[in-house]
Amino acid sequence: MLLHLPRLLDRQQVRTLLDIAERNPYQDGRETAGERLKEVKHVDQLRPSPQDTRTIQNIVMGALGARNEFEDFAFPKGMLIPRISRYGEGMGYGAHFDSFVMGSEHPIRTDLSMTLYLSEPGDYDGGELVLETPYGEEEIKLPAGDAVVYATTVKHRVDTVTRGARVVILTWFQSLIRDPVQRDLLHELTLARKEVRDKLPDSDAAASLLKLNNALLRAWGET
Missing domain, CATH: 2.60.120.620 (q2cbj1_9rhob like domain)
Incomplete structure (x- = not known):
């Protein structure tokens, strides 16, 4: 990408x-x-x-x-x-x-x-x-x-x-994300999460996507 x-x-x-x-x-x-x-x-x-x-x-x-x-x-x-x-x-x-x-x-x-x-x-x-x-x-x-x-x-x-x-x-x-495939996946997830957040800010879906996003950042990220 x-x-x-x-x-x-x-x-x-x-x-x-x-x-x-x-x-x-x-x-x-x-x-x-x-x-x-x-x-x-x-x-x-x-x-x-x-x-x-x-x-x-x-x-x-x-x-x-x-x-x-x-x-x-x-x-x-x-x-x-x-x-x-x-x-x-x-x-x-x-x-x-x-x-x-x-x-x-x-x-x-x-x-x-x-x-x-x-x-x-x-x-x-x-x-x-x-x-x-x-x-x-x-x-x-x-x-x-x-x-x-x-x-x-x-x-x-x-x-x-x-x-x-x-x-x-x-x-x-x-x-922070070494693997290019993981980086691309996180990019797509981040875009989807922000779209849901903007349209349905208080929804369970927005909260779940944020939780998933943060979990993958912790799992794949390097500090």
């Missing part, structure tokens, strides 16, 4: 992050790639100042914290510092799996990945994020300010940019 977060950032927040992307230096993404990924990873990664790093983190974390649908989908426990990546003409990222553990100072298990768009679709050609799902390939190219969250276990690629530049923010999350 994946989650589309429309308008996660407003225009001013996108502009602030693009300003950061324009005033800081980049490094070749292959410098941070393992040996097996160096041949397929062609992207520049921003090296922001400490102050700009905090700004990026505060904007992204604040936006996510205000979206209940993200909490209900991801059950987040930990998050890596968001990073800005830029794909210029001729750049892309071949089919790959993300590393299952990331972070140098405070490593986390990467259960979920997020791409947050800073470029508009019309700013570049190519550059589609392509997820290889059991039902076929799914191409994603969203407006600036929108984000998509998906399981890190999904094989994916970024098609080569043929015009312009694709600027995005990437980050990864550790979930």
